[in-house]
Amino acid sequence: MKLIEDRPNGQSIQIWECRSCEATRACRPGWLTRCHVCLDERTDPSIAEAYGMIFESMITTDEERQKLRDIYGVGANEWIDDVDAHGLIMYNTVQDELLMHERPGWSVLAADIAGLPWGGHSGRRSSHGVWGRHDACGTVQSMRAVECAVCPPTPGSRTHRARAESPQLLYLVAFDDPAGVGSLVKFGHGSRRRVLDHISGGAVPLLVLRATFRQVVKAERKLAARYGCDAVGAITGLPASFERGTEVVPAGLNVDLHRVLSGTGVTDVTELFSIATPERAPVT
């Protein structure tokens, strides 16, 4: 195996290319990397044999047979053995995986498919992922990323990174459940529109904090971790904007937004919503 990318940008990944079949493979540094496709003395011969048998039924037309002979450079009267058949299936498996991750602006470089070339998944199951190069900047990155980690986000991008510094609201609204569960509160994050939706559904804003999207998302995760197990869920009578009720909890839990979101840049904007609150009929 020939090393073609060694820890690009300090990331813990290496990309190798097989000197024999030129298939690539991504692997963590320090691992003993072998080709996805080529077999060696470590391969159980029965696996290659089994693939040979599978392969027989996959090749049905003369055209397919010829293609296979061309690929392996074998003559019309020569046999393609089990090892060749196994290699071809592995090669196609790798190509399919790379094709699946193709997208405009990126060149997919290598994948890591656990189990290959042994042909089964009885070995380690974790994969080192699919890696590609962002054409615009040339950096090698995991194809799992929604956008390039190096290039500035494209205007209008809705990913968290692009929105990280834009303002966002963390809110707590109250709602008296008509089904008799008692006073409930809903926490969450979103835009002004989101809070207004809750208000028009009958909720009352208790506290609305404004901070950056990054801060608010982090704070909301803390709330979800702390109060998620107390959520009432999709009970009847909740405003439609409360959706499945995963952030709706009994008011008695005293959900404290300040505890998860404080410091510079955090502004209390509850006042902006109190004028939007409709007059509620006194409870008799």
Ligand SMILES: [Zn+2]
């Ligand atoms: Zn190879």
Ligand SMILES: [Zn+2]
């Ligand atoms: Zn880039």
